[in-house]
Amino acid sequence: MADFNLFDAEEKTLEQAEELRHGMADAPAAIRDGLATLIDSYGRSVREQRRLVRVSDRLQAQLATVNHELGKRKAEAEQALDDLKSAQESLVQAEKLASLGALVGGVAHEINTPVGIALSCASHLADATQDIKKLFEADDIGVDDFKRYMATAMDTTSLILSNCERAAQLIRSFKQVAVDRTSSERRDFDLCAYIRETLASLGPHLRQAGHTVSIDCPGGITMTSYPGALSQVLSNFVMNSLVHGFEPGQIGEIRIEVDQVEPDQVRLTYADTGRGIPDQNRGRIFDPFFTTRRGIGGSGLGLHIVYNLVTGPLGGNVSVESPAKGGTAFVVTVPQVTASPTV
Ligand SMILES: Nc1ncnc2c1ncn2[C@@H]1O[C@H](COP(=O)(O)OP(=O)(O)OP(=O)(O)O)[C@@H](O)[C@H]1O
């Protein structure tokens, strides 16, 4: 609008100048020529100004389109980021479920032995009872028969009892590990006992290949923390040693050492004697989706979850080391008492 007013005013000035030139027909030629030149150059400058205004309008329109396009792209990028975040969350959830699945498999395997023994003892006792019942009904029971039966009954019942006790104890400890994994409850627990329980639940995976595990942990460290998170960290380390560390056919060693660097800080060193992690990968292993087994079972989330659990609920830090004697070592440092959750 302002432009039009400006152009109108310029137009008027030009008309007035023209009138002035006509009105000065009698003036000396030099003045008239001067005036004509002035009017001419003023006219040119007005035309140039209009051209510039048109160019500027065009540029402004282009800028508005670009801005609009940028806004659209930004919204699209934000949407993509949201999608990626929720995909990541569901993958993390899937990984939790997968490791729970492996745990359940381990539990079934471990419990199979005591339950199997108890079952065959019970069936042996049932047969022996049936035999003695027959003798009793036929009124043909001797003292020796009765003594033999008593011995069988004592042996089998004590085996049934001890194996049921073993199964019950396994169920108790696995239940603890399994529940803690999903409920992420903060509570007091004995660190060494808990590490042993977790490793026991992974036992079948390790024993199958003959690997050995040693745990060096000074007793009496009570943690107020998230045992479920800790057990998931350990089982991810163990799974990685099995999948990535040990060569096929190799009988590997896993060593877990716990020490207290400061009064309320616990340092857990997990080391395996596997093939190690090449220098160029060491800086990336905690990144989500970094895996050297893409397409053959690796999702690259295991160590990312470890990192999140250690730096998140456990309130500590984790690093990877490359021991001079080979293999891989992870060092987890966590406070003995974690901050209570903010509600
Ligand atoms: N103990 C180890 N020995 C050798 N390499 C390892 C070890 N632990 C981890 N790595 C390397 O670090 C990478 C990332 O491990 P991470 O646990 O995050 O993913 P992944 O095991 O490949 O997949 P996922 O755990 O999701 O099944 C692995 O692909 C492997 O190259």
Ligand SMILES: [Mg+2]
């Ligand atoms: Mg892994």
